Amino acid sequence: MKKGLKVVAVIILAIFFATGSSFAQYVPTLDPAKDQIQSISPKLLLKKRAFMPWENLSLSYEGEAKPLEVRLTNVKGEDLEFQAVLRDRDGKVLDIEIPKNVKPGKFHLLVKDGETKLVDEDVFWGISFANQNQSVLEPGQVGKSNVVLFSSDGTVLCEKEKESSILNTITSEEKKQTIPKPQECSKEKPGFYETIFQTDNIGTYLFKLKDDESGQELISNFDVVNSTPFEVKRDAPTFVKKDNEYQVKLTLVANEDFEGSFNEFVPAMLEPSNLDTVDVKNPDAVGDDESTMNLALPFKGDFPITLHFEEEPDAETHLLEAYHAYGVKAHDGVDFAVSPGTEIISVDDGEVVEIPDHAVAYGLTVVVQHSWGKSYYGHLSETDVKPGDKVKKGDLLALSGNTGLSTGPHLHFGIEPNDPDASNGYLGKIDPLRNLSIKNKFKTSKKKLTWNLSVKTGETVTVGYKIKPANEDNYLISETKFSAKTKEDRTVFEEKNPWTYVVVKN
CATH class of the missing domain: 2.60.40.1220 (Immunoglobulin-like)
Structure with a gap:
């Protein structure tokens, strides 16, 4: 379901890769x-x-x-x-x-x-953040945060001591402390502020630190609970350099019996691999994050996006009403402004399982089943395949068109993983842009590291891996996060905030 490009100093409510206000604005003819x-x-x-x-x-x-x-x-x-x-x-x-x-x-x-x-x-x-070695604590435990501050122009700040406080949001008790300046503080070796604090009562705590230059207050939160399935302590660097190797360790103490998987999602650019040490358990599996499969584009060439996943269309198109009628909150795929008759190709190996007719909202549609889930290609003019056909990545499926509920020629592309979350408001579909092999400066492809473990109450296990940043294009890498799932695929633990790395230029 396509709508007109909305250009704004960026293109807003369409694809918005922009650098100023010199773009022509297109507005559809209105009633x-x-x-x-x-x-x-x-x-x-x-x-x-x-x-x-x-x-x-x-x-x-x-x-x-x-x-x-x-x-x-x-x-x-x-x-x-x-x-x-x-x-x-x-x-x-x-x-x-x-x-x-x-x-x-x-x-x-x-x-x-x-x-x-x-x-x-x-x-x-991004001017401040706190890497916490534990995001969930129990009363009486000691926590630690590595706090990084940036100036308004992106320079790391570490020359002066800082005032901070820990606020219990339930009791309103606030404890203040002065954090000394980092021992190392230079352009080549920037430093972070280290704060150590002890928790008392259960509740959500706010760690607050005022930055005098910006006038802003860093507020990071962590939870204190009576019991948690695991105590998870992370030992990892905050500052990293390209092509240097670093160890990442997670020490897990079981507070109850557990059998399942521990998962760490790591940006692929960090190139995670096994550690050469006997006291740390390396991952049992390292694979692509299911939400970031490396799929081909559904066409050859370069076509702009006119409507994103989760995006609401313009009111005058009345498309949002149609979405709601079909049971979705907003757009459940990505629209590309492809020219009529453009060859539409399969994004991965699979089998054609469905070709709904023009009666559906997305018009003539091809649905392909892959090993990871389904891909959908809508508003087509004609197809070149039939249900049961085996296809390879890049094989021709159809020609683009303007069938179904559409405001102009385009391709609607959607994906649905295996075992979809049907209650996510999009009938289980997920954002295709995380998976397409296009240069996307706004999304990060990830690796999923998995440890399959069976631990008894009181047991301690240390898992880990090493990273080696592959480039220094990014200043901040903020997508590393740990979780634990039972054999029944029930999440019992998840880090509250991701661990953030600062890439120091060589």
Whole structure:
């Protein structure tokens, strides 16, 4: 289901890889009776002014989807490339995704509807974060955080001592402490602030540290509970360099009997591999994260995206009403503005299992079953396959068209993994952009490390691996996270915040 490109200093509510406001804006022809809807500006409000490196710049959004001008600049006044998507997540949210190769710092966000400024504020992204060796603690345990601070231009700050505090959100008790400056503090060897704290009562605790330069307060949270299935302590570096090897160890103490798998999701660019040591258990399996399969594009050539996964279409198209009628919250795939008659090809090896007719919303559609799940190709004009046909990655499936519920020629592409989460609001479908082999500065492909273990109450086991950063294009790498699942595939433990690495240039 396609809609017109919405260009804004970026292309907002379409694909938004932009660097300024020099893009031509396309607005579809409107029914005069609906012009009033378009004349009302939406209300946008920043959820906060300082965001963690793993977070998008998020704004609450009230009103109908419409073309907006969005501009993001750094402290030098340079326009930044970014991507913006309007999503339905406990209400409408405008997510502004920043590329992984952008330095953390202070930015200026401008959002306009014509000449009306909706947002005109400074924001901070990635300027501070805390790597916690334990994200879940029990009363009386001692926790430790490695705190990294950046200046507004992305320089690591470590020259002065800092004031911090730990706040128990239930009792409102706040303990303050002064953190000494790091022992190492230079451009070649930047340092982090180390804080050690002891917990008392159960509850959610907030670790707060004020940065004098930006005026922002780092707020990181962790939970203190009466009992947890595991005590998990991470030993890993915070600063890393390209082509250097580093050890990552996780010490697990079982508080109850457990049989299942421990999983660590690691960015592929870190090139995880086995450790050469006998006291650490290496992964039983290292594979691609199921949500980041390396699939081919469903066509040859370069075509822009006109509607993202989870994105809401413009109000005047009435497509959102159709989505809701089919049981999905918003768009359940990605739309590409391919020309009519473009050859559509299979993204992976598989078997054609279904070719629904023009009566369905996505018109003439080809569905292919793969080892990992299904792929969907919609709004086709004609097909070159039939159910039961075996196909290889890159084989011709069909020609693109404009069938079904569509506002113009395009390809609707969707994927659904095996054992889908049918309650996710998208009938189990997931974001295809995490899986397509396109240069995507906004998503990170990952490796899934798995340890299959059976442990008894009180037993301790240390698992680990080594990393070797493959490039220094990214400043922050914030996707490493640990979880544990039982044999029945029930998640019993998950780290609250990802571990973040800072890439130091050689």
